[in-house]
Amino acid sequence: MAEAAALLLRPRRGPADPAPVNAESYFSAAEIDRARAFRRPQLALFGGMLAVQGAVLGAFVRRPPRIGAALSGAALSTALSVAPLPLAAIARRRAMNVGLVTQSWGGWAGDVGKSLAIGAVEGAAAGAGATALVRRLPRAWWLAGSGAVVAVGAAFAYAGPVLLAPLFNRFTDLPEGPVRSDVVSLAEQAGVDVGRILEVDGSRRTTMANAYVTGLGHTKRVVLYDTLLRDFSRAETRLVVAHELAHVRHRDVPRFLLYMALVAPPAAFAVAQLVGPSPSLPLLLAGSAAVAAPIGLAGNGLSRAIEVRCDTEAVAATGDAEAFVDFHRRIALKNLADPDPPRWQQLLLGTHPTTVERIALALATGRSPEGS
DSSP: OHHHHHHHHSOSSOOOOOOOOOGGGTSOHHHHHHHHHHHHHHHHHHHHHHHHHHHHHHHHHHSOOSSOHHHHHHHHHHHHHHTTHHHHHHHHHHHHHTTOBOSOHHHHHHHHHHHHHHHHHHHHHHHHHHHHHHHHOTTTHHHHHHHHHHHHHHHHHHHHHHHTGGGTOOEEEOOSSHHHHHHHHHHHHHTOOOOEEEEEOGGGTBSOOOEEEEOSGGGOEEEEEHHHHHHSOHHHHHHHHHHHHHHHHTTHHHHHHHHHHHHHHHHHHHHHHHHOSSOOHHHHHHHHHHHHHHHHHHHHHHHHHHHHHHHHHHHHHHTOHHHHHHHHHHHHHHHTOOSSOOHHHHHHHOSSOOHHHHHHHHHHHHHSTTTO
16 A cells, blocks of 8 residues: 555656766765765664664563553653664764764753653653553544544644754744845746745754755745755755755645555554554554554655656756766765665665766756756
């Protein structure tokens, strides 16, 4: 069902046929080796964190806590977040050693504390709600639960940018200037209402650059990292903006909410079949995690297809394939990204095309009649 939903929501129009590209044509052997020497241990640490969380969840399943549903949900959330922190600290230290992290350990500890508090509140609410549904609707809790999951997802998509994100970063309206003029011009060209155009102080935590679209309705916004605005040329920033505006134009945030709405009922039914009647809260969470994993693979495939479309439209809108190639080479170096990761890794974890795939796409789009 997840694959069917992803197929239904995939962009109908395919991109130009990519030209074959080798990572060695755009990156030196030393650059590739440095990225992989950093990323591969980070991936192993990430796998270790998942394993630790799995062990903690297994312990809760074997011995569910004998406390109220809300307290149980809060305890589960807190334990699953605290247990992998030592491995997360190791990964953070490695990122600091290569210059990707700028935040102090004290600042990180403050962020962890805020995340734990928010997670505990969310866990308590989810635990109380899930337990109540299982008790009151022993045969149909999965159907009501799927509706609740979609409703909560939509609420977070709408309110998260204005209630949660400001707890961790400072967002300011992008000041008048060339970049804002480019955003307005590209938005008019694309025929979209861009909402707010914000700059976020990403540099308080990292040297990496990024941009994203978030929010729904009145909370819709395009967010640009200050590192992007500081470290990249105007032409490169225009391409990033054009890419993000393509997300706005095609309503990709609502698209993923629709994906969730299509997948949630069969997923919840699968969980119900897996955990049986009257499951404990930890068992319900374990079953949900087991079902969510393959659904995530289908969602990642949908995300990659959407990103390809946005890349294609960004190159076509700006007519600057060369700047697109330069940008993705530079940002891969800046973020220490592996430009050509193993196929299995991309299929399991990739939400965006790889760097070499994006370069190949830009070259093909730039040569096509639409991109020329």
